[in-house]
Amino acid sequence: MKKTIFITGASRGLGKIWTEAFLKRGDNVAAAVRNTDSLKELSAQFPENLLVIPLDVTNKNEAFEAAAKVKSHFGVIDVLINNAGYGHLGAIEELQEQEIRQQFETNVFGLIWLTQAVIPIMREQQFGHIIQISSVLGVIAFPTLGIYSASKFAVEGLTESLSAEVAGFGIKVTLVEPNGYETDFGASSAVYSKPLAQYDAVRTALQEGNKQEDYGVPEATSEAVLKLIDSENPPLRLLLGKAGVQWVKYAYSERMKTWEEWQTVSEAAHGK
Known part of the structure; x- marks a missing residue:
C-alpha cells in the first residue's frame, strides 16, 4: 500500500538511499534537507511523488512548519523517519562546550521538534509510525565516541x-x-x-580493533526499512547489521553478570 513518508537527513548516506527506495516503489516522500540541490536528480525523476523541504532540524519553528507543509501537500503523514544527525568524535576531556551543545541540538533536540510536530497530525489521523534513527552506539559505547553515544542514549530513552x-x-x-x-x-x-596527545593510544587501539567486515553495505538496509514501515506490528527496536547484533548480545550478557554478582548489595539497598 502506498505510503507518505516524511524523512529528515535525506541528502546523503542512508537517508538518500532510503528516499530513493521509497520513491522507486511508488511511495510519496517529503525529504527534508539543508541543501535542496542534493536531490535535484530525484526531483526531476519523481516530480509528483517527491516534496523537497529545506530544513534546519535544530530550528523548532522550521520543524513545525515543515510538518504542516507535508500534511498540506500530501494530506497525510504515514511515517516520520528522524534520520538527520551526525557523529562527533573526541575523548570526553577533549570536547568543547559548543561541540557538546551542537551534537545534542541536532541529534536530540532536532529529533524532538519533528516528533512533537507530527504527533498531533498522527493523533488526528489515528495512525502513524515514528521511526527514530538511533545507533548501536545508543545501546553500547566506544571510547572517543562518548558524546555521540550520549545523544543516541538520550534518543533511546525518550523514544521508549x-x-x-x-x-x-x-x-x-x-x-x-x-x-x-x-x-x-x-x-x-x-x-x-x-x-x-594523551588519548592517542586510545584512538590507535580503537582503529586497530576496526574490522572491514564490521561495516555493512548501505544499500542492503533498504529492504529492512521497507519491511519495517510495512509491518502491522513493528518492533520497538531494530538492529541493522551483523556486527551490532553480536556487540549488543555480548554487552548485555556482561551487564547481567555484573548485576547478578552485585545483586545482594542491590537488594540490601532497598531497605525493606
Whole structure:
C-alpha cells in the first residue's frame, strides 16, 4: 500500500538511499534537507511523488512548519523517519562546550521538534509510525565516541517513553539501531575535537580493533526499512547489521553478570 513518508537527513548516506527506495516503489516522500540541490536528480525523476523541504532540524519553528507543509501537500503523514544527525568524535576531556551543545541540538533536540510536530497530525489521523534513527552506539559505547553515544542514549530513552505515551492514539514507534556502514559517517559528515596527545593510544587501539567486515553495505538496509514501515506490528527496536547484533548480545550478557554478582548489595539497598 502506498505510503507518505516524511524523512529528515535525506541528502546523503542512508537517508538518500532510503528516499530513493521509497520513491522507486511508488511511495510519496517529503525529504527534508539543508541543501535542496542534493536531490535535484530525484526531483526531476519523481516530480509528483517527491516534496523537497529545506530544513534546519535544530530550528523548532522550521520543524513545525515543515510538518504542516507535508500534511498540506500530501494530506497525510504515514511515517516520520528522524534520520538527520551526525557523529562527533573526541575523548570526553577533549570536547568543547559548543561541540557538546551542537551534537545534542541536532541529534536530540532536532529529533524532538519533528516528533512533537507530527504527533498531533498522527493523533488526528489515528495512525502513524515514528521511526527514530538511533545507533548501536545508543545501546553500547566506544571510547572517543562518548558524546555521540550520549545523544543516541538520550534518543533511546525518550523514544521508549514515547512509544508507551502514543500507543493509545494508534501511533507506532521504532528505534532503528545500525552498526557501522560504508558511508561518510566518519569522514565528511563527522566532526572531530582537537585531539590531546594523551588519548592517542586510545584512538590507535580503537582503529586497530576496526574490522572491514564490521561495516555493512548501505544499500542492503533498504529492504529492512521497507519491511519495517510495512509491518502491522513493528518492533520497538531494530538492529541493522551483523556486527551490532553480536556487540549488543555480548554487552548485555556482561551487564547481567555484573548485576547478578552485585545483586545482594542491590537488594540490601532497598531497605525493606
